[in-house]
Amino acid sequence: MVVYRRTRDRMPAHDEEVEEALEEGMRMKWLSTLKHADGGRLTIERMRLDESGFPQPTGKFDELAADTVVLALGQDCDLSLLKGVPELTVDHGTVQVAEGLATRHQGIFAGGDMVPAERTVTVAVAVGHGKKVARHIDAYLRRTSYEPGVKHAPADFDRLNTWYYSDAPASVRPGLELARRVSTFDEVVQGLDESNALFEARRCRSCGNCFECDNCYGVCPDNAITKPGPGKGFAIDLDYCKGCGSVSPSARPVRWRWCRRSDRSPRG
Ligand SMILES: Cc1cc2nc3c(=O)[nH]c(=O)nc-3n(C[C@H](O)[C@H](O)[C@H](O)COP(=O)(O)OP(=O)(O)OC[C@H]3O[C@@H](n4cnc5c(N)ncnc54)[C@H](O)[C@@H]3O)c2cc1C
Ligand code: SF4
Ligand code: SF4
Structure with a gap:
């Protein structure tokens, strides 16, 4: 059972994830939050949404039996290795960086999850930071500065000659049947084989x-x-x-x- 403090429409999960969970027999307990766990008994507090859609406690409780609780919580960076490093600024659990991902401590750069981002940091952002910071570190070690090259204008749809490409409908990736999904740890949505991957790549307009x-x-x-x-x-x-x-x-x-x-x- 998933215990969730808000409603489905306020749950930041993709529809397909919820649908798959329901297909696999998962039950949802909406507008509820875990208050207390003790000897296999969970105390669940009922919630209500206020005018702005935030969940608020109601003071009403239910009990659930459980042998395992998996908490899905937000995560913070472990910045303990930076303790005592002079001149570093840590604010709200992130390391402050200037242009070029340089911290205020000469020679220390930071990127990925540990720096502030306009939006949530993803693998793509972290990898991009790695590439960018490597260039700045290289320039720092050479005692120069890295100047990014001029970017060409994005090719918008009007500038593409779409007739050049064959139609390539999205490949359907094979999925594990329900009985095996609930009884094994096998991969549920499988990858593309080589020929399908090559076919998919034909759609790339670079x-x-x-x-x-x-x-x-x-x-x-x-x-x-x-x-x-x-x-x-x-x-x-x-x-x-x-x-x-x-x-x-x-x-x-x-x-x-x-x-x-x-x-x-x-x-x-
Ligand atoms: C549950 C979960 C699901 C996610 N799903 C997605 C997703 O589907 N798509 C997506 O794009 N992003 C996803 N993300 C976000 C993505 O994983 C991160 O944004 C990304 O991995 C950050 O990369 P990073 O290199 O900054 O940090 P990390 O990947 O955390 O790498 C930091 C590394 O530093 C090591 N380290 C820490 N302290 C020390 C030390 N003192 N000495 C040496 N090494 C140390 C750690 O062991 C770790 O290997 C998810 C994150 C979580 C937690
Ligand atoms: S096609 Fe004509 S304009 Fe284009 S590179 Fe060749 S010679 Fe130059
Ligand atoms: S080789 Fe490059 S520049 Fe020349 S037509 Fe093809 S995509 Fe354009």
């Missing part, structure tokens, strides 16, 4: 980045487009480029600028 489709390389009549190597995109050799603009936007999966002489690189 967000406007060159993904080395070779179109411009094949179309240029003067072999002015060169390939610096795998993963390095394409470059235009201006000694050969005559500025014909043959690689028209419609010939490219992503609508780059025309590859005229004035353009330094098809990376945009």
Whole structure:
């Protein structure tokens, strides 16, 4: 049984998670919170939502029998290793950082869950911080500063040549049947096999980045487009480029600028 202090519409769970739990026989006790646990008996306090939707205690109690209680609580970072480090500012359980994720203590950088974030930190944010902070640490050790490169404009939908892509409906991932879901610890929603993963990837429009489709390389009549190597995109050799603009936007999966002489690189 899940004991939850608010109502379903105020529960931050995905519908499919709740539906799966119900299918598996889970029961929900809404507007309830655990008050006390003692010798297999749980005291549950009934809650009510106030005008702003926050749960408030009612002073009315129920009892439940239980042999195990799993508490689902928020988590804090363990910042004990930072105790006694001078100049570090810790506020509301997070380490304060400046631009470049540098703390006020020279040579100490922080990122991920332990720094304040506009929104909840996720794996993607933490990994991004790792990449960013590595560049700043590298610059710090070289006694320089890291200047991020200029970002190209996002490729919005109007700039995509969608006809270039085949329709690729989302693959349906196999799920474990109910009887095995409730009797084993096997993975419930399974992953994609190789061919399905490759099919899924065909839908990728690369967000406007060159993904080395070779179109411009094949179309240029003067072999002015060169390939610096795998993963390095394409470059235009201006000694050969005559500025014909043959690689028209419609010939490219992503609508780059025309590859005229004035353009330094098809990376945009
Ligand atoms: C239950 C739960 C579910 C989540 N689900 C998702 C999800 O579905 N998708 C998503 O994107 N994010 C999810 N998150 C958030 C995501 O896991 C975190 O935002 C992310 O892992 C933070 O990465 P991090 O590197 O900052 O910290 P962590 O991943 O916590 O890494 C910190 C590391 O430092 C180590 N460490 C701590 N102290 C010391 C010390 N003194 N010396 C050496 N090592 C030390 C720890 O052992 C740990 O390995 C979830 C988080 C939780 C708790
Ligand atoms: S610049 Fe565009 S057309 Fe040229 S290889 Fe990259 S994605 Fe293909
Ligand atoms: S403009 Fe230059 S790079 Fe583009 S197709 Fe013509 S010669 Fe090749």
